[in-house]
Amino acid sequence: MITEETKALVDDGIMLPLMEEFYTIQGEGFHKGTAAYFIRIGGCDVGCHWCDVKESWDPSIHPPTHIGEIVEKAVASSKTIVITGGEPLTWDMTRLTGALKAKGCDIHIETSGAYKLTGQWDWICLSPKKIKLPTEEIYPLAHELKVIIFNKHDFKFAEEQAEKVSENCILYLQPEWSNRDKMMPLIVDFVMKNPKWKVSLQTHKYLNIP
Numbered sequence: 001m002i003t004e005e006t007k008a009l010v011d012d013g014i015m016l017p018l019m020e021e022f023y024t025i026q027g028e029g030f031h032k033g034t035a036a037y038f039i040r041i042g043g044c045d046v047g048c049h050w051c052d053v054k055e056s057w058d059p060s061i062h063p064p065t066h067i068g069e070i071v072e073k074a075v076a077s078s079k080t081i082v083i084t085g086g087e088p089l090t091w092d093m094t095r096l097t098g099a100l101k102a103k104g105c106d107i108h109i110e111t112s113g114a115y116k117l118t119g120q121w122d123w124i125c126l127s128p129k130k131i132k133l134p135t136e137e138i139y140p141l142a143h144e145l146k147v148i149i150f151n152k153h154d155f156k157f158a159e160e161q162a163e164k165v166s167e168n169c170i171l172y173l174q175p176e177w178s179n180r181d182k183m184m185p186l187i188v189d190f191v192m193k194n195p196k197w198k199v200s201l202q203t204h205k206y207l208n209i210p
């Protein structure tokens, strides 16, 4: 059980439920291949049935951690930071990103966009989910749109979502990991027919790194 005091600090984004943090290579999307420090914040109630980090969903099992502590550890490894989760926008990201910016970091977010956008971001990877759509405000701000392809209907969803982002937003289709052997040939075919899209793979899973 957390105290009322801790709860208030989490509500203000001064503490955040930290699931894990690790220095690795960004495996997905535009920045794949780039060394980056990942901060995985617990808490998500979007509920994707194929989510590859379901352990992140319940925030109460992840210790509320002072953002100062998170930032000190992060910048000791890298100035390129990826904030992910869980769904990081469950929480107010203003203070965490402010503290990272003060240290001169380049800050990226991995988000479904389902909740209000807070924080300062150098790179927004928007991965929209049908079951809880992004807020309207985030679409024009996304630098990359990364749609997960689990079944054929997801191609139609991807096209609908692409209508909503800016002209400069880079468009990715990423196979859902457990269904990749089935969907990859369809993704290849789709991208060759619709070359405004690119393929994103979860390369860290092939490399066996975090």
Ligand SMILES: C[S@@+](CC[C@H](N)C(=O)[O-])C[C@H]1O[C@@H](n2cnc3c(N)ncnc32)[C@H](O)[C@@H]1O
Pocket (backbone or CB within 6 Å): 044, 050, 051, 052, 053, 084, 085, 086, 087, 088, 110, 111, 112, 113, 126, 127, 146, 148, 174, 175, 176, 177, 178, 202
């Ligand atoms: C675990 S999510 C955390 C961030 C945020 N909740 C979101 O969904 O964007 C990080 C990225 O992994 C993707 N992802 C999650 N499970 C996946 C799976 N089984 N196969 C492929 N991509 C997956 C998400 O769509 C998202 O782009």
Ligand SMILES: Nc1nc2[nH]cc(C(=O)O)c2c(=O)[nH]1
Pocket (backbone or CB within 6 Å): 024, 025, 026, 027, 028, 038, 084, 085, 110, 204, 209, 210
């Ligand atoms: N290496 C690596 N790259 C990633 N890109 C997005 C990830 C995520 O879970 O948000 C992720 C991850 O978990 N590991």
Ligand code: SF4
Pocket (backbone or CB within 6 Å): 044, 045, 046, 047, 048, 051, 052, 053, 054, 056, 085, 086, 087, 112, 129
């Ligand atoms: S929104 Fe992200 S963290 Fe939440 S269930 Fe979906 S993939 Fe998992």
Ligand SMILES: [Mg+2]
Pocket (backbone or CB within 6 Å): 052, 053
């Ligand atoms: Mg991941």
